[in-house]
Structure formats: C-alpha cells, structure tokens
Amino acid sequence: MTQAARDERLARFEEQRGRLWAVAYRITGTVTDADDAVQETWLRWQALPGTTEVASPAGYLTTVVSRVCYDLLGSARARRETYVGPWLPEPVVAGSADDAVGDRVTLDESVGLALLTVLERLTPAERTAFILHDVFAVPFPEIADVVGRTPDSVRQLASRARKRVRADAPRRTVDRAEHRRTVEAFLAAVTAGDLDALMSVLDPDVIWRTDGGGRVTAARRPVLGRDKVARYTCGLVGRNFDPETMRLFVRDVNGAPGLVFVDPVGEQTAVIAFTVHEGRITEADAVVNPDKLAHLDFDAL
CATH class of the missing domain: 3.10.450.50 (Nuclear Transport Factor 2; Chain: A,)
Structure with missing residues (x-):
C-alpha cells in the first residue's frame, strides 16, 4: 500500500471516529471498552489489503465496531452478574481532560446514565439491535451481520427492546x-x-x-x-x-x-x-x- 493510500485510509477512519465511539459507548456502557473497541476497529481497518475497496467506509466501520462491542458485551455480562452492588455505566464528564462529551460523542437521551442502566436489562442482541437501529438508524440487514441473526429476527429484537425501554425508562424533564x-x-x-x-x-x-x-x-x-x-x-x-x-x-x-x-x-x-x-x-x-x-x-x- 502506498503512503498516499495509507493517508487516505487514515482520513476515512478519522471521519468516522466520533460516530464509532458513540456506538461503542452506548453498546458497552464503559469508556474503557469503547476506547478498546475503536482501537480494535482501527487495527482491522488498517489491516485490510491495499487492493480492498470498501464501498461504504461508514457502514463497514460501524459493522466492525458493533461486532467487537457485541462480543465484549457477552463476556461483560457474565462479569456483571458477580459485581458487588449496583452496576452503573462509566460516566463521561464535560470539562475533564478526557472530554468524551465534546470530542467523541454527541450526547442525548440515549446516553443518560439512567437509560443506559435500563439497557443493562436487555440481552446483548436486543441492546445491540436497539442501539444500532433506533439510535443510529442502521438498517436491519446490516445489524443481522453483527449479531448473526436474520433481518426479521433483528426486527423482533429491536421491537422487544423498544417496548422494554419505553416501559422502564425514567420520567425526565426536557428543560x-x-x-x-x-x-x-x-x-x-x-x-x-x-x-x-x-x-x-x-x-x-x-x-x-x-x-x-x-x-x-x-x-x-x-x-x-x-x-x-x-x-x-x-x-x-x-x-x-x-x-x-x-x-x-x-x-x-x-x-x-x-x-x-x-x-x-x-x-x-x-x-x-x-x-x-x-x-x-x-x-x-x-x-x-x-x-x-x-x-x-x-x-x-
């Protein structure tokens, strides 16, 4: 791969970095895992043969980071079952040197700690389907590639998750x-x-x-x-x-x-x-x- 091609690949990745971190944090609920997932996605992107052409870098990278997070979520779920006391997501705080709020993620209701805690009650497949479809508008066929299900099955996963979130999400002001x-x-x-x-x-x-x-x-x-x-x-x-x-x-x-x-x-x-x-x-x-x-x-x- 030429230096120009490597620079182009890096530029394409950097264009998507914020979105990738946003996806990863919502799926995993931890800053550490989100950072690791984005890094792993970069390594896989960088390792693609120079002759490989990706029609949609955004779609490809979103799929890769989601797969990495889906695998992490499965193993994390087992650890959280033995966690001492309530398990809460790692917070992101505006104004710190590691300012994930301004630099890496556009925050909205979907990333509030209370709602992320509700997402902990979903299965890894339900959570991934809900985040990708309802928050990031990823089509069901692409989500199916992430979780290893059919598009119809993914549609049902997202529907179940949506109903659970609507039922359990806390009352909140928008002011x-x-x-x-x-x-x-x-x-x-x-x-x-x-x-x-x-x-x-x-x-x-x-x-x-x-x-x-x-x-x-x-x-x-x-x-x-x-x-x-x-x-x-x-x-x-x-x-x-x-x-x-x-x-x-x-x-x-x-x-x-x-x-x-x-x-x-x-x-x-x-x-x-x-x-x-x-x-x-x-x-x-x-x-x-x-x-x-x-x-x-x-x-x-």
Missing part, C-alpha cells in the same frame, strides 16, 4: 434550565445539611443507586424513597467529605447537569447523574468506584 436549577438546589441543601430543603427537591419515589464495586464503601442496594434518600445523602457527605478540602462542581454528566465531588486529601471522588421530572429528582446514579473514574482528569475540572 435543561429546570434540570440544572434542581441539581443546584440539591447541592445547596446537601452541603448545608438542610434536610427540609433536600426533601423538597426529591420526588417521593426517588431512587438512589451507588456503584462502589466493592472497591469503596457504598450501599449495595438502591436506596428508595424521599426520606431515606435525604438522610442517606446528608450522612454520606458528612462522613466521606471534608468541607475544608472538598471541591464541588456542577458539570454535565452524560449530557445533563450533574455533580462531581472531589476530596484530594481523603482520596474520595464521586460523579452523580440525575434524572429530573417537574422540578424534582426522580433518580440519582452515583459512581464512586475509582476504577470507573480513572479515565477522568479531575484536576482539569
């Missing part, structure tokens, strides 16, 4: 300003230890999930209900973060305003994503497992 105001009110209340103010921004049926992965102390079951969540979060901040050294940030977490807590002295970090509906928090997903935050540069926030 970004309202979402941010609610998160800021939560932050003010929890840092002041104001239980009454905190109760006012929590939905009566709020769900709080914490992913510690057995690496740090964390609730191993979701905390349910306004009263329990309010007392849990106030106690959590009081026990784990020193007000003299703690840094707090309101940052976009998976495309919507969330919170980042950093205590460099106590080596405690947390990234929290919120689902907000009608001015109240209905779901909160807190990632405190340091392994899932290793890709973030908190000094850059």
Whole structure:
C-alpha cells in the first residue's frame, strides 16, 4: 500500500471516529471498552489489503465496531452478574481532560446514565439491535451481520427492546434550565445539611443507586424513597467529605447537569447523574468506584 493510500485510509477512519465511539459507548456502557473497541476497529481497518475497496467506509466501520462491542458485551455480562452492588455505566464528564462529551460523542437521551442502566436489562442482541437501529438508524440487514441473526429476527429484537425501554425508562424533564436549577438546589441543601430543603427537591419515589464495586464503601442496594434518600445523602457527605478540602462542581454528566465531588486529601471522588421530572429528582446514579473514574482528569475540572 502506498503512503498516499495509507493517508487516505487514515482520513476515512478519522471521519468516522466520533460516530464509532458513540456506538461503542452506548453498546458497552464503559469508556474503557469503547476506547478498546475503536482501537480494535482501527487495527482491522488498517489491516485490510491495499487492493480492498470498501464501498461504504461508514457502514463497514460501524459493522466492525458493533461486532467487537457485541462480543465484549457477552463476556461483560457474565462479569456483571458477580459485581458487588449496583452496576452503573462509566460516566463521561464535560470539562475533564478526557472530554468524551465534546470530542467523541454527541450526547442525548440515549446516553443518560439512567437509560443506559435500563439497557443493562436487555440481552446483548436486543441492546445491540436497539442501539444500532433506533439510535443510529442502521438498517436491519446490516445489524443481522453483527449479531448473526436474520433481518426479521433483528426486527423482533429491536421491537422487544423498544417496548422494554419505553416501559422502564425514567420520567425526565426536557428543560435543561429546570434540570440544572434542581441539581443546584440539591447541592445547596446537601452541603448545608438542610434536610427540609433536600426533601423538597426529591420526588417521593426517588431512587438512589451507588456503584462502589466493592472497591469503596457504598450501599449495595438502591436506596428508595424521599426520606431515606435525604438522610442517606446528608450522612454520606458528612462522613466521606471534608468541607475544608472538598471541591464541588456542577458539570454535565452524560449530557445533563450533574455533580462531581472531589476530596484530594481523603482520596474520595464521586460523579452523580440525575434524572429530573417537574422540578424534582426522580433518580440519582452515583459512581464512586475509582476504577470507573480513572479515565477522568479531575484536576482539569
């Protein structure tokens, strides 16, 4: 292969890199696996014989990265069955040096932590079919090549997944300003230890999930209900973060305003994503497992 041909192949790949990462993150739910899948896709693309002509580089690369992710998802599913406590996706945070939000993925409802958690309840084939068809408009015959099914079977997979997602997806506001105001009110209340103010921004049926992965102390079951969540979060901040050294940030977490807590002295970090509906928090997903935050540069926030 000539240098000009290699440069052309690299340029074609770079044109698709953002889309490939977006596909990979939604299918796998982890930044690490998404990075690995995109790298593996590049290696396979680079290894194609120089005489090979690809009619649609975008379609070919999407198929390759999806196959890689589909295989990763199968093995990851077994590991997650033995995971300690709730398993949450790895968050992407705007403003860090590893800014997946701005550079690698266009974020929307399909990448919110709450919805990605719903996708965990699907089979690998259902999840892949749903993501590729409903989010990225990939035709069923191409998805069939990824999951090793017929196009009709893939259509049924996507339909089942769609119904499950519609049934289980959390209530959420589409008003970004309202979402941010609610998160800021939560932050003010929890840092002041104001239980009454905190109760006012929590939905009566709020769900709080914490992913510690057995690496740090964390609730191993979701905390349910306004009263329990309010007392849990106030106690959590009081026990784990020193007000003299703690840094707090309101940052976009998976495309919507969330919170980042950093205590460099106590080596405690947390990234929290919120689902907000009608001015109240209905779901909160807190990632405190340091392994899932290793890709973030908190000094850059």
